[in-house]
Amino acid sequence: MKYFWTIPLTFLIFCSVFGQNAQSVYKKKGRIGMPIAGDKFSYYRFVEGGKKAILVGEMGVATWDLENLKMLKYLPYNVQEYYPVGAKGMIYSLGILALVKESFVEIDPNGKWFAAIEGKKEERKVIARSLQTGEKIAELALPYPIKSISVEGDYFIASAKEKDNTKIGVWDSQTFAQKTVFSFDDYKWHRVVKNSGKILIGLGNSKFPWLSGIAQRSGNLALFDLQTGKLEKQFTAPNMLENDFFYEFQVTKDEKYLIARRDKRVFVWEINGDGSPKLEVAPTNPKSKAEISEIIDEKILTARVDNKLRVFNFADSPVRESTLPTFSEKGYSYFLKDHKDRILYAILSKNESVLFDLESGKIITLKANPPTENERIKDTSFIAKGKYWAVPKQNKADKSYRTELYNTETGKLDFEVPYELGSDTDLTTDGNYFYTEKLGGFYVWNRQANRYYQIRLKFSTTSCPSSNDTSYSPPCSSETSNDEHIKLSPDERYFVKFGKNETIVYEIETGKEVQQLFDPESVKYDKFSKIKDSGIWQLRFMQDGTLTTADSYHSNDNNEMNYCHNCRSFTFWEREND
Numbered sequence: 001m002k003y004f005w006t007i008p009l010t011f012l013i014f015c016s017v018f019g020q021n022a023q024s025v026y027k028k029k030g031r032i033g034m035p036i037a038g039d040k041f042s043y044y045r046f047v048e049g050g051k052k053a054i055l056v057g058e059m060g061v062a063t064w065d066l067e068n069l070k071m072l073k074y075l076p077y078n079v080q081e082y083y084p085v086g087a088k089g090m091i092y093s094l095g096i097l098a099l100v101k102e103s104f105v106e107i108d109p110n111g112k113w114f115a116a117i118e119g120k121k122e123e124r125k126v127i128a129r130s131l132q133t134g135e136k137i138a139e140l141a142l143p144y145p146i147k148s149i150s151v152e153g154d155y156f157i158a159s160a161k162e163k164d165n166t167k168i169g170v171w172d173s174q175t176f177a178q179k180t181v182f183s184f185d186d187y188k189w190h191r192v193v194k195n196s197g198k199i200l201i202g203l204g205n206s207k208f209p210w211l212s213g214i215a216q217r218s219g220n221l222a223l224f225d226l227q228t229g230k231l232e233k234q235f236t237a238p239n240m241l242e243n244d245f246f247y248e249f250q251v252t253k254d255e256k257y258l259i260a261r262r263d264k265r266v267f268v269w270e271i272n273g274d275g276s277p278k279l280e281v282a283p284t285n286p287k288s289k290a291e292i293s294e295i296i297d298e299k300i301l302t303a304r305v306d307n308k309l310r311v312f313n314f315a316d317s318p319v320r321e322s323t324l325p326t327f328s329e330k331g332y333s334y335f336l337k338d339h340k341d342r343i344l345y346a347i348l349s350k351n352e353s354v355l356f357d358l359e360s361g362k363i364i365t366l367k368a369n370p371p372t373e374n375e376r377i378k379d380t381s382f383i384a385k386g387k388y389w390a391v392p393k394q395n396k397a398d399k400s401y402r403t404e405l406y407n408t409e410t411g412k413l414d415f416e417v418p419y420e421l422g423s424d425t426d427l428t429t430d431g432n433y434f435y436t437e438k439l440g441g442f443y444v445w446n447r448q449a450n451r452y453y454q455i456r457l458k459f460s461t462t463s464c465p466s467s468n469d470t471s472y473s474p475p476c477s478s479e480t481s482n483d484e485h486i487k488l489s490p491d492e493r494y495f496v497k498f499g500k501n502e503t504i505v506y507e508i509e510t511g512k513e514v515q516q517l518f519d520p521e522s523v524k525y526d527k528f529s530k531i532k533d534s535g536i537w538q539l540r541f542m543q544d545g546t547l548t549t550a551d552s553y554h555s556n557d558n559n560e561m562n563y564c565h566n567c568r569s570f571t572f573w574e575r576e577n578d
Contacts, residue, residue: 024514024515024576025494025505025514025515025575025576026505026515026517026547026573026574026575026576027573027574027575027576028571028572028573029069029546029572029573029574030069030571030572031069031569031570031571031572032053032055032062032064032066032069032071032569032570032572033055033062033567033568033569033570034055034057034059034060034062034568034569035060035062035071035074036057036059036060036076039057039058039059039060040057040058040566040567040568041055041056041057041058041062041564041567042056042057042058042105042563042564042565042566042567043055043056043105043107043562043563043564044056044107044562044564044567045107045109045111045562046066047107047108047109047110047111048111050066050542050543050544051065051066051067052064052065052066052072052111053066053570054107054111054114054131056079056105056107056114056116057079058078058079059076059077059078060074060075060076060077061074061075061077061079061114061129061131061134062074062075063111063131066572069572073131073132075129075131075134076134077129077134079105079116103148103149103150104116104117104148104149105117105149106149106150106151106156108131108151108173109151111131112130112131112132112174113128113129113130113131113137114128114129114131115127115128115129115138115140115149115156117146117147117148117149119145121145122145123145124145124146124147124160125139125140125141125142125145125146126138126139126140126141126146126149126158127139127140128140128176137176138171138176140156140158140169140171140176140178142158142160142167142169142181143160143167144160144161144162144165144167145160145162146158146159146160146169147159147160147161151173152173152192152194153173153192153194154172154173154174154194154197155170155171155172155173155179155192155226156170156171156172156173156176157169157170157171157190157192158171159190161187164185164186165183165184165185166183166184166185166187167181167182167183168181168182168184168187168190168199169181169182170182170199170226170229179226179227179228179229180226180227180228180229181229182199182201182224182229184201184203186203186204187201187202187203188202188203188204188217188218189201189202189218190202191249191251192226193223193251193255193271194255195254195255196255196271196272197225197226197227198223198224198225198226198232198271199223199224199225199226200221200222200223200249200251200258201221201222201223201224202217202218202220202221202246202249203218203219203220203221203222204218204219204220217245217246217247218245218246218247219244219245219246220234220246221234221235221246221258221260222234222235223235223271223275233273233274233275234275235258235260235267235269235275236275236276237262237263237265237267237276237277237280239263240262240263241262241263244262244263245262246260246261246262247260247261247262248260248261248292250292250295250298250301251271251298252298252299252314253297253298253299254299254314254315255271256270256271256272256314257269257270257271257278257314258270258271259292259295259301261290261291261292264282264283264288264289264290265280265281265282265283265289265290266280266281266282266290266291266292266301266303266305267279267280267281268280268281268301268312268319278319279312279319279321281303281305281310282305283305283306284306285306288305288306289305290303290304290305291303291304291305293309294335296335296337296343296358297337297343299313299314299315300312300313300314300315300343300358301314302335302345308323308324309323309324309333309345310322310323310324311323311324311345311358313358313359315359322358322361324345324356332347332348333345333346333347333348334346335358336382336385336386337385337386338382338385338386338387338408339384339385339386339387342357342358342359342360342386343357343358343359344356344357344358344386345358346382348379348380348381349380350368350377350378350379350380351367351368351370351377351391352365352366352367352368353365353366353380353389354366355408364408364411365411366389366406366408366411367411368380368389368391368404368406369404369413371393374395374396374397375393375394375395375396376393376394376396377391377392377393377394378392378393378394378401378420379392380392381421381422381423382408382423383405383421383422383423383424383425383426383427383434384425384426384427384434385426385427386408387407387408387427388405388406388407388408388414388427389405389406389408390403390404390405390421390422390423390425391403391404391405391406392420392421392422394420401418401419401420402416402417402418402419403416403417403419403420403421404416405417405421415447417434417445417447417452418450418452419443419445419452421434421436421445422436422438424436424437424438428488428492428508429492430492431447432446432447432448433445433446433447433492433508434447435488435495435508437457437482437485437486439457439459439480439481439482440456440457440458440459440482441454441455441456441457442454442455442457442486442495442497443455444508444511446508446509446510449509451510453510453511454511455486455497455506455511457482457483457484457485457486457497457499458482458483458484458499458500458501459480459481459482459483459484460480460481460483461479461480462479462480462481482499483499483500483501484497484498484499484500484501484502485497485498485499486498487539487540487541488508489541489545489547490541490543490545491545492508493507493508493509494506494507494508494514495508496517496539496547498534498536498537498538498539498549499537500533500537501532501533501534502516502531502532502534503516503517503518503534503536503539503549504516504517505517516531516534517534517536517549517573518531518534518535518536519534519535519536519549519551519571520535521535521568521569522535522551522568523535535551536549536550536551536571537550537551537552537553538550538552538553545575546572546573546574547572547573547574548570548571548572548573549570549571549573550564550567550569550570550571551567551568551569552564552565552566552567552568553565
């Protein structure tokens, strides 16, 4: 009985450190990862509508049933990946593969196979293996060592380069029957036009060779047939400067048009046309230039030229063109896609806004109530996907704010909130909560309870890495950004803060902390036995509301093959019974 008092004390410490709050919202459903101790995965893909996951590790490939969190298959395998050296190698080691657009592993979107670049540096080839049996089902090779691979719809594409010559091999992505091999002396970039079975190739004459693969700059544009390898056409324009290059490439959503900029002009070609521009946007003043202002929803091109805004709607046939007024010195303008998926052009001043519906031609004019003698109007903006026009008004004496919210459908004042609302504010589907994530904080206004609160977020300033490699200079700029972020649950009842330290669940109605989540295998505590690192780097909500957390950086697109930098596992959390 001498140490009996230690039993309840130990129990209390256990509850405070490892237990959940009384109002537990999420409970751990299970974990998926690699079954070999020490193995990590860098590539993964959710298939069959999110019902299965395929993880490609350094020692093997694991297939998981996500409904039951049960491993279905494990194939021992040593994925040999190629990483370059120097500054470019640094980018790879940081996991920022999106910048260089190169991949060394591919996973079949249908979950039948995975492929990886194998072999020594001088003889690299692609080996595709069955995810059911692990047997080799295809071996793909090019005259040069293969450098990167990708799946583009019905096609499996590999590229290889030696000095100035580039080979691009094209295979059927299901049968792996070879279609063709392209050879280019000054290749810069490519893009597959999936609907028509064509491939766009950018070639030659780029002023910045190291940037061409990232920013897609090239001196020539050509279209080839993926089945036969035949050159279909070259996209040209009259009176082009020899030493300049094409850039800002876009393909419209229906893949009918190619858009690019060059020589202070904007060109639009029909992909199935004769290669000459269908339209050209050029300034009348030789000292000015035409600029692509924005391409909205991959179907509307807006270009600024001669102090006018010209709009081209490629969803119409023929292409509909209109000219919109530009903003005045006292105001500003921008485009937005509203809650009804309308594409709107807004001209804003401090007390008035004009909305142009680019598809219907409808014009909506909004006028704010004048401020009182003790107030001034701050910059106005549209919030909640264009549902409201927010007009913040600041008290000159005490510097406090109130924001008037005007309904963009009726043009009338709906209500006001007792603080400043900015353009990045969103609204829950039930219309009860406005929320905003800004630098250093997450702000929520409970409209029904007339209550406002803030959740603080940690932030830091990053700087560009130094390098002695003068042959490659990745685009980089110093910036201050949040280290922590917040995501709302699909039912919009809770939100979760996550980042490098704590992972906390809050109730949206009150802003009250209701639960703290952590990875039991990597959680770290301070000297007061409080969590200082939850072991969770990033999280996302699945379609069914399940919460998934990762112990490292990972990309967030469920529909594509994803990259997870040295991940050990994903943990799945399901909601407790409400």
